Amino acid sequence: MDTILKIEHVSKAFTGHQALDDVSLEIPRGSIYGLLGPNGAGKTTLIRIINRITIPDNGKVFLDGKEIATEDIYHIGYMPEERGLYKKMKVGDQAMFFAQLKGMKKADAEKRLKWWFERLEISDWWDKKIEDLSKGMAQKIQFISTVVHEPKLLIFDEPFSGFDPINADLLKREILGLRDRGATVIFSTHNMASVEEICDDITLINKSRNILSGTVDEIRRKAGGNTFQVVFNGDIEAFNAAIQGIGTTIDEPEGIIGGYTQQKIHIQEDSNVQQAIASLNQACRLRSFQEIVPSMNDIFIRAVNGTL
C-alpha cells in the first residue's frame, strides 16, 4: 500500500484526561479517509496533532515516509471544526489572503478562486463581508480557502456540520472530485451516511483508542459476519434440516405476503455459502438469498458499545 500519512503510537494526555491512547493508523495515498468516533473521542486532537498544532506526548507522524515537519504543514489544506474567518473582511480579499499565505502567486490565486467561486455558484459574494453571510455560506468560503492551493493532503474536521442536505451533497461531490484529481482527503465526522457514500477507508476512535480500522467494504462485510436474508416457500423444518452443519438460523421465521417465509441465517464459513444455497434450493422453493451488510451507523453503534 502506498501510504501518504502514517501515525505511530500517538498518545496525548491533557490535564486529568487522556485524549489519545496509543493510536496508530496508515492513510493510503489518494483515498478518502474517515475518522469516526463519538463526541470527545479524540478525533480533533488527532487532527491537531497531524497539523502540529498540538504536540503529542508520545508517538510520531510521518508524511511520505519522513517525520512531519512544520514546513510540511503549510502544504496541507486544513479546515478546522471551529470555522475561522475574519468577520469584517470582504470574502474575496479574505480568500486571496489565505491563498497567498499558502504560497500562491497573486494572479494565480485570483484565477483559481474565480474558478471555485463560479463552481460553487457564489461569484456574486466576492465583495460581501463575512459577517453578512449565513453560517453555511461562510462554510463554502472556508472550504474554498482550504482547497484553492490544491494541496496533496486535505484535512477536514467535521466538514458537513452546518450544511443543509443540498450543500452537504455538493460538498461530497467536491471532495470526491478532489480525490479523483489526486488529493488524499482525511475527514472526521459522525455523519455515517457520508461515510458510506464517500469514504474508502475509516478508523473508528472511541475513548481515545483506535478500535477499528480498514476499508469501508471490508469492515461492513466483516461486521455482517456472513448473515443472509432468505425468502422461500416451504416447510421450515426442511429448511432447518438443509442448513444443518453449515449455518444456523437467527431469530424466528416471519411470514410475508404471497405465502413466503423470511428467515435470517448465519453461515459459519465463507466457503459454505454456495453449499448452503444448493441444499436450501433442494429443500424448499428459494425466492431470494441476500447478504445482510450492516450500515456504518449500525457498525458505529455496535463498535462503540463493544458488541461488534
Place this chain on the structure above:
Amino acid sequence: MGKTSLIIAREYRERTKKKSFIIATILMPLFMIGLMVAPSLVMMLGKTDTKHIVVVDDTPGQIIGSRLASNSEVEFQLLDGMTKEQAYQAYDTSDKAFGILYIGRNIEENYNDVSLVTNTSASVSIEENIRSQIEQTIRNRKIEQTNIPGIDSILASTQVRLGSLQTLKNNGSDNIESMEETSTDASMLLGLVMGLLLYMILIIYGQMVMTSVIEEKQSRVIDVMVTSCTPFELMSGKIIGVAAVAATQIAIWAVLVIGASKFLLPVLMDNTALASAGAVATGINATLGNVLFMVKLFIYLLFYIIGGFVLYSSLFAAVGSAVDTAQDAGQFNTIIMMPIILAIIVMMQVFNDANSPLIMWFSMIPFTSPIVMMARIPFDIPVWQPLVSLAILYASVMIAIWLAGKVYRIGIFMHGKKPTWKDLLLWIKTK
C-alpha cells in the same frame, strides 16, 4: 518575509479601511483645534447682559456704596433712605433688580458686614467683581487715612517686576556672547509634547495589537493561520502592521494640525490670544529654529517610539494571546499599563529638575525610559545617558519579543480557562 509582509499588508489594509479609523483620524485634529480655540470662544460666548444691583449702604455718608463703579457686567444703583428690609420687599423680583447689596455700618472694621441677596442664582464673576471693588475702596481709604505725603508714589515704586530672564549655557568661555542661549519654557513644552505623544502611542496602538490578537483567537482564524505560517511570523506581522497604521495616522494628524494652526487659527482666535501665543512662540522659535537640535531630537524620538512601541506591543500581544476576551485581559493589562502611567507622573517632575538621580534612573529603566527620556532630552543632559538608555531599551525589546513569542505560541491555542501568572510562566519555560 513573504508571509509576514502579507500579514502586515492585511492588518494595515483592514485597519485603515475601518470606519472607526477614518473617524478617529479626522476627529482627533478637530478635537485638538477645539481645545486650542475653546478658551477664546468661551470668553466670547460667555458675555451676558449687565446686571442691575441696588445698594443699601449704612456707612456714614455712604462712603463705600458711592464709590462702587458700574461696568459692562454690573450696574449699581445707590438707594437713599431705605433700610435693607424695605429694599428686600421693594426689589423682590429679578425684573426689578438682579440683587440687593447691603453694606453694613462697620464694614471698615468688620469685613464680614456685607451681604448680597439675589433674586436669581448668583454668579461667581459678579461676586468677585463686588468683592474686589469693596476691598479696593476700603484699602484706598485706609491708605488715605495714614496721611503720609507721597504715599501713592512710594507704593507704586514697590511694584517690581522682572522682564524675561536670559538663560545661557556656560561653555567655559568668559564671553557671554559665545554662549548658547537656552529656553526652559521651550524645553518644557517640547518635553511635554513628546512625552505625551509617546504615552498616547504606547497605550492606543499597544492596545490595538492586543485587540487584534484577541479577535483572531476569538474568531478561530488562528487555527487556519498557524497551519499557514509560524506564530512568530503572525505576531511580528501584527505588530509591524499596527505600527504602520500608527505611522499613517500620526502623519495625517501632523499634517492636519499644522495646516489648521497655520490657516484656521488666525481666523478663529482674536488678536489678544494670538499675541500672547506669539510671545511664547518667539521663545520656542529660538529652540525650534536650531536645526541640528531638532534633527537630533527627531532621531531620538524615532528610536524611542519604535523601541517603546515594540516593547509594549509585544507584551500586549502576549496578553492578547493568553485570554479569550478583552475583558479577561483586565488584570494583565493593569500591570502593563502601570509603568506607562508611572512614567507620565515622573515626566512631570522632569520639568523641575531634569537631572535629579530619581529621574535619571527612570529614564534608564526600559519600561519608563521612552517617555521620561524623551521629556528630558530637550533639557541639557549628558549625551551618554540617552545612548545607554537606548541600549538598555533595545536589549529589553529583544527579551520582550522572545518572551512574548513563547507565551503567544502556546496562548493562542488555549481556550476556556483564564490563565494565571503561573500558567504564563509555565508557557515561557515550555520548549
